[in-house]
Amino acid sequence: MKRVSVDIGGTFTDCFVAWGEQCVEGKALTTHHNLAVGFNDALADACRQLALTPQQLLPEVDSVRYATTLGTNALIERKGPRVGLLVTTGFKHTVPLSRARGYGEGLSEPEQMDIPNAARPDALVPIPMIREVRERVDYLGQVFWALDEDDVRLRIRELVDAGAEALVVMFTNSVVNPAHELRVREIFLEEYPAHMLGAVPVLLSHQVVGRKGEYARATSTIVDAFLHQIMYHGLGTLELNLRQQGYLKPMLVNHNSGGMAQLNSTDALQTVHSGPVSGIAASEYLAAAAELGNVVATDMGGTSFDIGIVVQGGLKFYDFNPVIDRWLVSVPMVHLVALGAGGGSIARYERMYKTVEIGPQSAGSDPGPACYDRGGQHPTVTDADLLLGYLDPKHYANGRIPLNVRRARQVMRDALCDELGLDVIEVAKLVKKQVDAAMANGIATELRTRGYEPKDFTVLAYGGNGPLHACGIASALGVSKVLAPPYSSTFSACGAGTVNQMHIHEMNTWTVLFNPNTRSFFGDFDAFNRGVEELERRGREDLVRQGLDPALIRYRLELDMRYGNQRVQTAVVTPLARLRSQRDVLQLMELFHARYGERFGEGSQSPETGVRINTLRVCAYVEQPSVRFASLAIRGEPLAPPEPVAWRECHFVGHDAPLQTAVYDDRARAEGTQIDGPAVITTRATTYLVEPGWTYRAVAQGGAWFLRR
Template identity: 60%
Template sequence: MRRVSVDIGGTFTDCSLVWDDRYVEAKSLTTHQNLALGFNASLKIAYEQLGLTLEEVMREVDSVRYATTLGTNALIERRGPRVGLLVTAGFEAMVPLSRGRGYGEGLPDRQRRDLPMAQRPEPLVPVQMIVGVRERVAETGEILMPVDAEDVRAQVRKLVDNGVQAFVVSLVNAVVQPEHELLVEEIIREEFPEQLLGSAPIVLSHQVGGRKGEYARTSSAILDAFLHNAMYHGLSTLELNLRDNGYRKPMLVIHNSGGMAQLNSTDALQTIHSGPVAGINASEHLAVEADLGNVVCTDMGGTSFDIGLVVKGGVKFYDFNPVIGRWLVNIPMVHLVTLGAGGGSIARFDRLRRAVAVGPESAGSDPGPACYNRGGRYPTVTDADLALGYLLADRYADGSIPLNERRATRALEKEVGEPMDTDALGAAKLIRQKIDNDMANGIAQELRVRGYEPRHFTILAYGGNGPLHACGIANVLGVSRVMVPPFSSIFSAIGAGNMDQLHFHERSLYLSLYDSNTRKIFEDFDSFNALVEELEQKGRDDLMRQGVAPAAIKHRLELDMRYGNQLAQTAVVVSKNRLETADDLMEVLAAFSKDYGRRYGEGSQAPEAGIRINTIRVATYSSMSTLKFADILPKEADLAPAPAATHHKECHFVGHDGAMKTAFHDLADLSFGSVVEAPAVVISPSTTYLVEPGWRLKIGRHGAALFERAE
């Protein structure tokens, strides 16, 4: 296996280079003005460690894979074209009304409940850019009113006069009968061919989302159109960069569905949060191979802190109606919670509460934390960690970013210390305590809302800052075991290298498997199987277009099921992709009952209300070779005390008065099975392991390690 995988984050660009049985990790600062520069810098660090040249790598790797926050950043910064929306006449207010809930979606619970202060997000499509066209399709797909072509032309001209740069077409019931959306697209291209209007994208809602729900489907299409230019130009630049360097294979892009595809088979919306999702994918793989049981994935980078869950058996949680930014969409996406808590999160004095607040604003990579000495004036979590003694100024990021402790101290004193009547050290402790509490509370809320207790989970701490804050988070949660995965600082990039090519296709329907009124079960297996075959064929076409052999293509059938008209809906993975007998149907009902009981409590099942399917979904994928994570942690027989540290330094810890003499170890000097006692710091080229008082650290392979409470 020879593979390059890259995760482009808000602060760092992480690169994983696998060359046969050798694994190399590298990091460089993200170059937002041209992502290719940061990629080239991190890749150069990686291949030089192996004594290779760029030409050798580009000629012989089997794939280059990208996970990126480019779309996320474009959405945050509102960098997008002027979008025009064409809807069925009479539905022009659908997006502005946003189901009457748009003021709260994407906000924390506390702000969502504050109705008097509620503010809707600034719309991506202004009201004057929404037009209605005369047409109508029934929910059965019957055409009630044909498209009025002249009316469409008039509305398109109106949008062009208003400066439209991207078109979205979202007509009622288009997922059942897409003929009218396709006809509107044809009229737009006839009226304004590319040589007149330029490369204005036309996004059809039924091609972005296959489920009913006009608002969520329309929002999905709007976001896709809004992000199209940023993603197209950004990723095209990366692909051209590969071509210039001699790489001739298609570039692969990570999707937030947990899979990947070539650039020409990727929608802009599918790239949102693709980096953190790649980390969850790697966690799923690790949980299975290392038999970790229940795992909570935590990725603390420079800008954000991402939380995901993998329960025993390697099962990820999906959101089928996720909220991206402030907008509800209906694309399948691996469940993820993101907090504005990273090494670059800016700390400040909250005058209202007379306390320290940290994030969500981040110093990013430019100018970065004050200690980076690149013009940053505000204190960050990294400045606090430096002031507390955990970071060595000349060893940070393998010495590529020399830290200025004097600038960190000045920023801490001015922005936090003086308002809180404390010195820089006291300010650093307050920042450290606040950020660890925020992250621990985010984990606890995510677990308990799903009926889990944190102490029943192993925390995976990765990202550049994960091992540095692992013990602090675990102390707040009462967790006694935290694992640092192999290649922890670039773990999301490792996940990108482990993904399969994958596409989801789905269809909304109302299908009663058990009618409680007539007490009859579903019998029309032929129509059900025909719909599944149609969705499988779409997925098959997607992968074959990307060069995947038909024999390598597999399908997984999922059904969104509910009891009667309950709002609680469960996605059930079906063992067989076809229903042929009543026994097959009963197997599906039994799987639904078991999953429902596990989620909501045994005995809560309500078959007397009827059982129905709302969505049929087919995941089409092609499995690829993966990295091996087995036997990366030491067993009891492998354990031995770590060699004596060659360097000691005074460090300060939350909850402890005064300085504590702390041992500093180099990870390269520690062998497999070494046990590091607290207090200690273990330094590697890309991350820092902090062993706080009351803990010990067991060293594994490839940078993997296990934090455990000392007896």
């Protein structure tokens, strides 16, 4: 297998190249003004290890896969086109009102506890850019008020005159009958052909979201339209860059649903958080291959700390109504918790509690932490790590980023020392203690709210800063074992090379499996099966359009189910592809009963109120060859470590005086090597920190190792 996988993060661009039996990692700073520059630098770094040029490598690979935060950054910076919105008459204020609670979505927990002082997000579509259209379809899909085409032409003309660069059409109940939305797009093209206005995207809400719920469907389509232009140009530039270097196959883009597709089959909304989701996909694959059991995936990069859960048995956690930035959307996304606790997270004085607060603001890659000496004005976690002695100023990022210790000390002193009344080292220790505690608390909260205990999970520590803070996080979390997976510093990029080409399609339904009023069971199997077949057809067409063999396509049926009129829905993955008998209905109800009990506690089920399916969801995918991980089994007696390449004084939380710490290089990653802390292992891709009281044991090629207390 020959493959290039890329994770473009907020600070670093990671490149993972599988070249036959050889796997190499490349890193470079992310260049936000032109992502292709950072990609070229990271690819060149990997190619040097293979003694190849990018022009020699790219024509030979089977695929190039991108996971990117481009859409996330565009939302944060509010960089996007002026969007116009067409809605059904009477629904003009659906989006501005945001269910009367939209101003609380996307805020931190302390901010949500003070909702009266919460600020609404800046509108992606201001009220003057919303127009009502005379039309109405009822909940059964029957036309109640025929589309007034003259009115449509007038409203479109008003939005174009107001400067609309993208158009969203969101009509009530269009997921049941999309005829009116489809006709609006035809009218737009009649009025404004492409040769007049150029590429003005027209997004129809029923094509972005297949579920009812006007507000979430509207925001999903609006966010998609807002990101469309920057994603088209940003990823288009990346694809053009590949063409210039001899790669002629379609570029593949990772999705936040855990799959991937070609660029021409990717919605902008699907790329948000796709990088961290790729790391969760790699964690799932590694957990199954190495029989690790339950795993909590933690990715500490330069900007954020991302948490995902992988439970033994293949149960996936999805957010079916995730909050992206400040907006509730309605697309299936692998569940992910992101904390503002990366290496570039800014440390500042918290006046109320007279301590240090970390993030969520980040120095990013430009200017970066103060020690990068590129103009950073604020102390960061990386500055603290440098002052504590963990980082080598001359060999950070394989020597490509020299670190300025004096600059790190200066900003730490100016911003924090005077306020706290502590010296620079004590402040740096406090920064490390606070950030480790914040990450550990995030992991514990995520697990315990789902009914799990941290001690029952293996913690995976990856990302550029994961191995550096693994011991501190584990100590704060109260666990005694941590695993850094193979290729830990570029593990999310590696994960981009393990996912399948996949599309998910949904359809709203009203399927009552058990009616308590008539005490009857569902029997219209043909209607149910027609819905599943339609979703399978859509997924099949998506994959065939990308050149995949229809014989290789597989399907997974998922159902959103609930008891009676409860608002809470539970996703159920069923092995049944079709319903053919009452026995199948009972089997499906038993499966829902079990899943509901796992989620809310056994005995909480209430089938006497009725059982209903609200959403059909079909995942169509083609399995792809994947990166093979070496065994993580601990074999034989431990090997003595190599001779340290240096000794230096490092400062640790809980120790007043500095400790003489052995420093090792890549040789310490040889399988079987065991090192007792304190120790620092500096490699070309990342830094491993073994704190006092911990033991390091290398277990496989690619740098996989266990830490045990």
